[in-house]
Amino acid sequence: MTDKLVERLVLAIEAQQTTIAQQAEQIALLVQSVALLLGEEVGTPVADDADPPRTDMDGKPY
Numbered sequence: 001m002t003d004k005l006v007e008r009l010v011l012a013i014e015a016q017q018t019t020i021a022q023q024a025e026q027i028a029l030l031v032q033s034v035a036l037l038l039g040e041e042v043g044t045p046v047a048d049d050a051d052p053p054r055t056d057m058d059g060k061p062y
Helices: 003-042
Strands: none
Touching: none
16 A cells, blocks of 8 residues: 555545544434433423432332
């Protein structure tokens, strides 16, 4: 392989890495939105920063 070919491959990989990172961020936001919508649909809205209550195996809080 020539140096120019290796350089082109590296540039292509770096461009794909940037695209993949952007897509991962968009997917995460989409998943978060769907989770919020599903929670509201069931009637239990999900708070953005609230931790779920800690419960034991029987569902009783502790």
